[in-house]
Amino acid sequence: MVRLGRKCTWARCALVLSLFGCPAPVELRGDGDDRDGDVPDAALDSIPDESGVDDGSRDLFETADTEGDDTGGDPDDGVEEGGDIPPDVDGTTEASPDSDGETLTDAEPAEADAAVDAGPRCGNGVVEPGEECEPGGSAACTTSCGSGGRQSCTESCSWGPCVPAVGETCNEIDDDCDGLTDEGLACHVDPPASDPPIEYLEAIRGTAADDIWAVGRWGKAIHWDGTTWSDVPTGTYAHLWGVWPLARDDVWAVGEGTFHWDGAAWSAVPNPAVSELRGVWGIATDDVWAVGREHTVIHWDGTAWSAATIPTTTNFQAAWGWARDDVWLVGDAGIFHWDGTSFSRAFAWGADGVWGTASADVWTGGSSGPQHWDGSSWTPVDFPGSVPRDDSNDVWGCSPNDVWFVGHRVYRWDGTGWTEWDTSDIPGSPYLKGVWCAAPGDVWAVGGDASIIRWRE
Numbered sequence: 001m002v003r004l005g006r007k008c009t010w011a012r013c014a015l016v017l018s019l020f021g022c023p024a025p026v027e028l029r030g031d032g033d034d035r036d037g038d039v040p041d042a043a044l045d046s047i048p049d050e051s052g053v054d055d056g057s058r059d060l061f062e063t064a065d066t067e068g069d070d071t072g073g074d075p076d077d078g079v080e081e082g083g084d085i086p087p088d089v090d091g092t093t094e095a096s097p098d099s100d101g102e103t104l105t106d107a108e109p110a111e112a113d114a115a116v117d118a119g120p121r122c123g124n125g126v127v128e129p130g131e132e133c134e135p136g137g138s139a140a141c142t143t144s145c146g147s148g149g150r151q152s153c154t155e156s157c158s159w160g161p162c163v164p165a166v167g168e169t170c171n172e173i174d175d176d177c178d179g180l181t182d183e184g185l186a187c188h189v190d191p192p193a194s195d196p197p198i199e200y201l202e203a204i205r206g207t208a209a210d211d212i213w214a215v216g217r218w219g220k221a222i223h224w225d226g227t228t229w230s231d232v233p234t235g236t237y238a239h240l241w242g243v244w245p246l247a248r249d250d251v252w253a254v255g256e257g258t259f260h261w262d263g264a265a266w267s268a269v270p271n272p273a274v275s276e277l278r279g280v281w282g283i284a285t286d287d288v289w290a291v292g293r294e295h296t297v298i299h300w301d302g303t304a305w306s307a308a309t310i311p312t313t314t315n316f317q318a319a320w321g322w323a324r325d326d327v328w329l330v331g332d333a334g335i336f337h338w339d340g341t342s343f344s345r346a347f348a349w350g351a352d353g354v355w356g357t358a359s360a361d362v363w364t365g366g367s368s369g370p371q372h373w374d375g376s377s378w379t380p381v382d383f384p385g386s387v388p389r390d391d392s393n394d395v396w397g398c399s400p401n402d403v404w405f406v407g408h409r410v411y412r413w414d415g416t417g418w419t420e421w422d423t424s425d426i427p428g429s430p431y432l433k434g435v436w437c438a439a440p441g442d443v444w445a446v447g448g449d450a451s452i453i454r455w456r457e
Contacts, residue, residue, distance in 0.1 A: 122157040131157040145177040182456050186421055189452040192222055194231040201446035203434040207245045214446045215240035215253050234259055234266040242279040254280045254290045258305060271305035273298055279318035291316035291329050310343045320354040330354045330364050347378040353394035365395035365405045383411055384418040398437040406432035406445045
């Protein structure tokens with residue numbers, strides 16, 4: 001509220017009084033003006049003053065006489081004892097004490113009182129200009145990493161930091177702002193649109209985290225470029241069971257035929273196989289092996305495919321090697337080894353997948369359960385609890401102490417024991433057929449119902 005000094009020019013007082021809705025000014029005796037809209041000096045002699053005496057005059061301002069001279073009713077209010085303070089009728093500026101003891105003048109507004117109302121008052125329950133919020137409040141916000149969060153109002157009426165509202169979810173966003181995305185989760189990734197649609201994926205392999213291939217029914221081959229999966233036409237509706245990329249522009253896919261990717265397009269390549277092929281692996285552009293049903297084994301020398309002879313009736317499922325003269329083939333009737341000259345049967349138990357980190361560190365998984373080669377012998381390794389030994393279709397790893405097996409369940413070997421990954425929240429509870437490690441803490445798997453699953457840490 002704005003306060004005025006007691007002493008001011010009449011014109012200024014009249015203006016202020018009119019602005020604040022105060023009564024019209026009273027008539028002053030003997031000045032010949034009409035201040036109250038009546039007539040000059042009208043009826044002043046007949047109006048008694050505050051003392052109740054009609055003495056022919058009207059006291060408009062207090063004097064220091066302990067009497068109620070003005071119309072306010074209080075004796076000598078605002079007047080120092082010992083003298084009168086007449087109204088400011090000569091245009092001069094005279095001092096008047098404020099109610100709090102400070103001196104106010106016509107030239108100085110009541111800064112002290114005005115300061116009381118100046119600026120917002122934090123914590124009064126109202127968000128005023130200059131404030132962001134009221135203490136105790138909270139609101140939704142967006143974190144620095146783009147996820148949803150909430151922020152609380154501080155005691156200074158400003159918003160505090162935006163705190164992530166939830167833990168990680170499968171959304172390709174760093175929800176908890178720790179620099180990692182979807183960590184600790186098994187996330188379903190939608191397959192790309194395709195005609196006919198993708199129904200079943202049989203295998204997955206890659207050369208890098210941004211160069212991954214998966215193949216399956218109806219000649220489907222899809223590619224991951226580090227951001228999205230895309231459908232890449234193969235020119236065939238043949239069922240594809242296995243894939244092996246030697247380089248970004250040198251990829252083999254096998255199944256009901258052999259097909260090659262040169263970096264621009266897929267093309268069919270003739271082969272002497274008499275039955276369906278199930279797996280493929282190579283160490284160089286002129287040294288690639290493909291295996292399949294009815295003990296089918298063929299080799300690519302950089303120019304053409306040729307058949308190899310193995311004394312067995314095994315239906316082969318997969319191949320993997322450490323060197324040109326150190327190659328393993330696995331199937332339903334055993335494990336076989338190529339030493340650069342010939343094949344020999346190394347173990348009688350069957351398998352569906354094979355992978356290793358060295359010549360003396362090789363794993364298989366499949367119909368006979370996990371088995372490990374230490375350079376001298378194969379040893380069966382049990383899954384934890386009562387899990388069936390044959391509950392795996394493929395095996396791959398990131399290191400000797402980070403090996404993954406997939407099937408109806410997903411198991412991880414850490415060098416000393418097993419961890420089962422929960423896949424119950426994955427749509428369709430898929431039956432997984434292939435697994436591949438892009439990097440430590442980044443593992444992919446594919447399978448039935450066009451399933452593409454990714455685990456990240």
